[in-house]
Amino acid sequence: xxxxxxxxxxxxxxxxxxxxxxxxxxxxxxxxxxxxxxxxxxxxxxxxxxxxxxxxxxxxxxxxxxxxxxxxxxxxxxxxxxxxxxxxxxxxxxxxxxxxxxxxxxxxxxxxxxxxxxxxxxxxxxxxxxxxxxxxxxxxxxxxxxxxxxxxxxxxxxxxxxxxxxxxxxxxxxxxxxxxxxxxxxxxxxxxxxxxxxxxxxxxxxxx
Amino acid sequence: xxxxxxxxxxxxxxxxxxxxxxxxxxxxxxxxxxxxxxxxxxxxxxxxxxxxxxxxxxxxxxxxxxxxxxxxxxxxxxxxxxxxxxxxxxxxxxxxxxxxxxxxxxxxxxxxxxxxxxxxxxxxxxxxxxxxxxxxxxxxxxxxxxxxxxxxxxxxxxxxxxxxxxxxxxxxxxxxxxxxxxxxxxxxxxxxxxxxxxxxxxxxxxxx
DNA sequence: GAGAAACATACAGACAGCATGCATCTCAGC
DNA sequence: GCTGAGATGCATGCTGTCTGTATGTTTCTC
Numbered sequence: 106x107x108x109x110x111x112x113x114x115x116x117x118x119x120x121x122x123x124x125x126x127x128x129x130x131x132x133x134x135x136x137x138x139x140x141x142x143x144x145x146x147x148x149x150x151x152x153x154x155x156x157x158x159x160x161x162x163x164x165x166x167x168x169x170x171x172x173x174x175x176x177x178x179x180x181x182x183x184x185x186x187x188x189x190x191x192x193x194x195x196x197x198x199x200x201x202x203x204x205x206x207x208x209x210x211x212x213x214x215x216x217x218x219x220x221x222x223x224x225x226x227x228x229x230x231x232x233x234x235x236x237x238x239x240x241x242x243x244x245x246x247x248x249x250x251x252x253x254x255x256x257x258x259x260x261x262x263x264x265x266x267x268x269x270x271x272x273x274x275x276x277x278x279x280x281x282x283x284x285x286x287x288x289x290x291x292x293x294x295x296x297x298x299x300x301x302x303x304x305x306x307x308x309x310x311x312x313x
Numbered sequence: 314x315x316x317x318x319x320x321x322x323x324x325x326x327x328x329x330x331x332x333x334x335x336x337x338x339x340x341x342x343x344x345x346x347x348x349x350x351x352x353x354x355x356x357x358x359x360x361x362x363x364x365x366x367x368x369x370x371x372x373x374x375x376x377x378x379x380x381x382x383x384x385x386x387x388x389x390x391x392x393x394x395x396x397x398x399x400x401x402x403x404x405x406x407x408x409x410x411x412x413x414x415x416x417x418x419x420x421x422x423x424x425x426x427x428x429x430x431x432x433x434x435x436x437x438x439x440x441x442x443x444x445x446x447x448x449x450x451x452x453x454x455x456x457x458x459x460x461x462x463x464x465x466x467x468x469x470x471x472x473x474x475x476x477x478x479x480x481x482x483x484x485x486x487x488x489x490x491x492x493x494x495x496x497x498x499x500x501x502x503x504x505x506x507x508x509x510x511x512x513x514x515x516x517x518x519x520x521x
Numbered sequence: 522g523a524g525a526a527a528c529a530t531a532c533a534g535a536c537a538g539c540a541t542g543c544a545t546c547t548c549a550g551c
Numbered sequence: 552g553c554t555g556a557g558a559t560g561c562a563t564g565c566t567g568t569c570t571g572t573a574t575g576t577t578t579c580t581c
Contacts, residue, residue, distance in 0.1 A: 114526060114579060121527080137431065139347050142569060155529045158571075223345065223431040227487060258497035264484040265477040265501055272476020273469060279435060280468075289466035293473055293509070300508015301501070322546055322559060329560080350536060363562045366538070 122160050124150040130171045134212045138168055138224040168224045173233050175216050180240050182207055187244050194253035197244040198298055201270055202291055204237055208274030209287070218271050238267045254302045262301060269297060330368050332358040338379045342420045346376055346432040376432045377441070383424050384444050390415055391445055395452050402461035405452040406506055409478055410499055412445055416482030417495070426479050446475045462510045470509060477505060 112120070128150040132141040143164055147154050161167045186203035187196035208214050221230060230236070242263040248254050273290045280286035320328075336358040340349040351372055355362050369375045394411035395404035416422050429438060438444070450471040456462050481498045488494035 112579090117527065117578085139431070143571090144569075153529050154571090156527070159527060159529095163571075219430055222427055223347070227483075231487075258494075258501060260484075260488075261481060261494060261498035262501045262504075264481045265498065265505060268480020268483075269473040269477040269505075271480065273472045275435075275476075276468075276472040279439075286466075286469060290469035290473065293466060293470045296470075296511060297473060297477075297505045297508045300505045303504060320546090325545085325560065351538090352536075361562050362538090364560075367560060372537070 118160070121150070121152055121156055124152065125157060125160065125167065126171060126174075129167050130175075130212070130216070133168060133171060133220060134215045137215070138164075138220045165224060168220070169229065169233070172216055172221050172225065175213060176233055176236050179204070179207055179213065179217065179237050183237055183240050187240070192253060193244065193248040193251045194302060197241070197248055198295065200241060200244050201266065201294060201298065204241070205270050205274055205290065205294065206287070208271065209277055209283070211278065214274055214278060218275055238263060241267055257301075266297070266301065269294065326368070329358070329360055329364055332360065333365060333368065333375065334379060334382075337375050338383075338420070338424070341376060341379060341428060342423045345423070346372075346428045373432060376428070377437065380424055380429050380433065381441050383421060384441055387412070387415055387421065387425065387445050388448050391448050395448070400461065401452065401456040401459045402510060405449070405456055406503065408449060408452050409474065409502060409506065412449070413478050413482055413498065413502070414495070416479065417485055417491070419486065422482055422486060426483055446471060449475055465509075474505070474509065477502065 125146060129141070129146045132146055132149070135141075143154055143157060146167075147157050157167075161170075183200045183204050187200040190196040190199050208218065242259055245254075245257075245259050245263060249256055249259065273294070277283060277286055277290065333354060337349070337354045340354055340357065343349075351362055351365060354375075355365050365375075369378075391408045391412050395401075395408040398404040398407050416426065450467055453462075453465075453467050453471060457464055457467065481502070485491060485494055485498065
């Protein structure tokens with residue numbers, strides 16, 4: 106028996122799963138899902154593969170948990186930006202802007218935009234409810250209900266806008282001048298949104 | 314010596330590489346890049362792994378060749394749609410529409426949109442010149458030069474529009490009513506393009 | 522101290538890539 | 552036209568690594 110402090114089972118579990126999750130996140134960002142071995146995760150986390158398989162069913166599951174945490178954090182930020190605006194349509198614009206800016210973080214970009222679509226299949230991603238795309242759609246729905254923009258097929262519009270933002274975030278990773286490109290991207294995004302609104306956005310400050 | 318027909322080395326090479334490429338394409342579509350083993354490709358192609366490694370340096374390379382062929386075919390279709398219009402801006406609209414419609418093909422979608430970003434890194438994809446994104450940008454450049462739309466930061470705008478189209482193509486794969494959703498997506502895409510044009514698109518039929 | 526939970530170790534099957542050897546083709550020189 | 556040496560196409564076996572499982576050992580809980 107070493108001098109190791111006695112810990113409750115809960116504490117032990119939390120310590121090892123936290124260590125595994127955070128090192129896994131780091132490695133997934135650095136080397137991608139396929140490029141990261143369980144051995145590497147465990148070694149860096151200071152546990153054995155036996156411990157890993159005690160807490161996670163397989164490699165996909167730990168990625169799913171990392172991804173879910175990432176999504177929830179993102180959604181929280183975007184939702185806050187949306188709610189900070191009085192006009193729902195301004196909220197959509199602010200949310201889109203915030204999503205784009207948040208996606209500049211390399212870790213967010215790599216995990217949520219690049220690796221997730223392959224590591225998880227479409228249904229698994231769909232299952233992680235309340236993703237950013239869903240949030241965007243909710244914003245659009247509220248904007249329509251409030252009469253800010255005419256009724257539209259919102260599912261297709263959501264995909265278009267979400268895709269526009271995500272692809273831009275990926276591209277920004279390789280831009281020579283990130284600040285300037287971000288500024289230009291935001292200006293062009295607003296143009297597209299004006300098109301989506303089908304008006305010059307005079308404002309309509311009723312909240313639902 | 315069996316009754317096997319004598320073949321030139323060129324013929325032999327072409328036969329095996331063609332077999333490998335086409336079966337690889339099929340398996341990549343069905344099971345993805347990581348989910349496809351070289352053994353499976355070779356078995357289905359009727360050759361051994363030795364033959365594979367004689368013609369390709371590794372698994373990534375055969376994917377790259379499959380992807381390149383896919384891209385070239387897509388670009389050709391999009392370019393044709395663009396050139397069929399007199400007005401460059403109409404060409405951009407037609408090109409976007411064609412790209413979206415082409416991406417409905419499950420094989421195209423899976424290989425170019427889902428697997429490629431992970432199997433190949435960003436630089437490898439960038440290296441395969443004359444991709445669809447580049448084609449879109451060229452169209453926008455011509456439209457600006459022809460005076461159809463005001464000068465704009467085209468790189469960000471290209472990313473936005475390209476991402477919008479690709480994400481929609483992915484989403485269409487899971488739509489309940491694909492035809493109706495495609496119709497709605499195209500109508501919303503045109504709204505965004507009107508926003509990008511910054512005008513009501515009265516037409517400007519000078520070609521460069 | 523018995524049972525459960527956390528963790529470690531040993532192992533099996535699959536896979537990518539390499540090395541080496543055999544089969545088939547090509548072509549110069551006769 | 553024939554031949555043999557070299558080049559090219561292809562097959563087989565091996566190695567290291569990886570995921571996932573089965574089973575053993577330690578640590579905690581009651």
